[in-house]
Amino acid sequence: MSQYGALGFAQHGFSYRSILSHYYRDTTLSHVSPIRTVTVLVKNGAAAFSGADRFRSGGIVSVPQPKPRKGTHKQPPVRLKLKPGTTYSVLSSKGQLKLVAGGREIGVVKPPLAVGGDGPLTLPGVGTYHGQLQFRPRPKGGVQTINAVDIEDYVRGVVPSEMPSTWPSQALEAQAVAARTYVIASAAVNPLFDVYDDTRSQVYRGVGAETPTGNAAESATRGQVVDYAGQPVTTYFFSSSGGYTESVQNVFLGVAPEAWLIGVPDPYDNADGNPYYRWHENLSVGAAAHTLGKLVKGQLEGIKVLQHGVSPRVVQAAIVGTRGTTNVSGPRLRKLFNLRSTYMSFMTIKTKSVTSTTVAPKQGAPKPGAPTPTTTSKSGARTMTVTTPTVTSSGGGGLSAHARRGAKLHHELQGTTFPAVAGQAVLAQRLVAGGWSRAGVGRLTTEGSYEIPVADRGLYRVVYQGVEGPAVSVN
Secondary structure, eight states: OBHHHHHHHHHTTOOHHHHHHHHSTTOEEEEOOSOOEEEEEEEEESEEEBSOOEEEOSOEEEOOOOOOOTTOSOOOOOOOOOOTTSOEEEEEETTEEEEEETTEEEEEEOSOEEEEOSSOEEETTTEEESSEEEEEEOTTSSEEEEEEEEHHHHHHHHHHHHSOTTSOHHHHHHHHHHHHHHHHHSOOSBTTBSEESSTTSOOOOGGGGOOHHHHHHHHHTTTEEEEETTEEOOOOOBSOOTTBOOOHHHHSTTSOOOTTSOOOBOTTTTGGGOTTSSOOEEBOHHHHHHHHGGGOOSSEEEEEEEEEOSSSBEEEEEEEETTEEEEEEHHHHHHHHTOSOSBOOEEEEEEEEEEEEEEOOOSSOOOTTOOOOEEEEEEEEEEEEESSEEOOOOOOOOOOHHHHTTEEEEEEEEEEEESOOTTOEEEEEEEETTEEEEEEEEEOOTTSEEEEEEOSOEEEEEEETTEEOOOEEEO
């Protein structure tokens, strides 16, 4: 499910049921018991808590005893108690857990330590949570903190963390069902907890994230899950699809296709000016080659898409170098370039400016066979672009005043694009006070090269298939 797409559907009057059935094909809604516990990893490292008045542990190791009073031989044993208004630090100590309050050790217990109270519990600097907090020592030091929470309280902490609470109720309700289904249908990510509290699973911020509209979405859909063939199924969701979702086997290569996770049109994904609907990244060809490393054979020419999914997302591509090509998956390219998705296309644009100077002859005809003096200056830049990454670098150069004296200047932009379609137009633009202005048009040759005459000195760039090449100076 695309979250911006869900917003658009809601704005167009669709119910949360219709939204879910659009993204998760051939599914229905069923009910599960709302009485179940979800365990969430909320922190690794230093640990502290407040709000607890009871605990459970693997056993008491020690509790500091007060010194005997005068005239007595021993004091009654002191029991370990927790006070809701006190903040306790939890320290890892030789495989056990030490509780400290106000700088004073109050007890050592065997892990795991679980604490609870009549109200929410607070992790200073992290958040406030329903349910219990569980603590265990980490093998590499520090403490692992897990929130054990009822599933509906968990959903209340997810919905506003994943979707703006100002969005229409139908979108929030679709998010609530998707979040509930995801945590029920997904296998536990760790033997000690079910999910992470971030995008590795789904974002969960506890009580502090709750809003009236998010709570209403949970309440309106309580216990509802997305069902396929009688079972809750994994309900992947994400911010934006770019206009088309993708079949699961083309996103997670190697997994089996799933009937409910197939690519579908997403007509409203650009709702509210979705900032992720269209995007680009800028790189230099050199930086791109460095990132690709040994995948580049020779000098990098560009990247050619070999296979798309049901959407424009890249499944397979070829890295083209001067000495050969290397095939690579779309997900691997996404990871290498740290891109937002595999919904991408790549293009390399190389541009240089060429200024030819024809020197006007002196009075009298030149001697037969004498060459006309000319001076040429070049400045160049290369751009590797992806409707995702764009690679840009630039250079400079110019003619001396002596060479220009009495000379006629001829300016031209030259370069290549990859990939390219012979005969297609390449637009030249010049930077003026109001922005980039049209300055000429050229056509690509079968080799992907172009030449575009321009009239004046200045800063220029070329645009091909909507992709902007590097800026170069014409002097």
